[in-house]
Amino acid sequence: MSALSKLSGDDHPVSFAAGAVAAAIGFLALGLAWYFALILGMVVSGLLEFGIREVPPDTDDYDAEQYELWDAMTDDDPNHGGDGESDEVARLRERYARGEIDEQQFERELEAALDAEMPDATAEPSEQREPLREREG
Numbered sequence: 001m002s003a004l005s006k007l008s009g010d011d012h013p014v015s016f017a018a019g020a021v022a023a024a025i026g027f028l029a030l031g032l033a034w035y036f037a038l039i040l041g042m043v044v045s046g047l048l049e050f051g052i053r054e055v056p057p058d059t060d061d062y063d064a065e066q067y068e069l070w071d072a073m074t075d076d077d078p079n080h081g082g083d084g085e086s087d088e089v090a091r092l093r094e095r096y097a098r099g100e101i102d103e104q105q106f107e108r109e110l111e112a113a114l115d116a117e118m119p120d121a122t123a124e125p126s127e128q129r130e131p132l133r134e135r136e137g
Helices: 003-008 013-029 034-054 068-074 087-098 103-117 125-136
Strands: none
Touching: 013 034, 087 103
């Protein structure tokens, strides 16, 4: 087992190297105390490690199991596909595709489902912001 594998554990070697370089620059070039240089190295290494492990790639290469924190932060359902479509709209599309409802009925029910999901557009802006003010106060 190499010294690098003992030190880095599960960390990516690039983040380990970047942290070491940042600590060396902080200590030698910037004249920071050794403990501040180590803190700088840990911060740089941690940010780079987070970027490597948690920022998802393009959607074509996306694997939800690999990026659990990203899905938790954005509340995306990895099994849903992330298109933001509600269950009601999906159910209507399936019924229309099977021929259970005609086009006019599909459009009426789709409009009703979308209106139910959207906030009331006729409400005054101050009424829509009222719950936010209550939480802030």
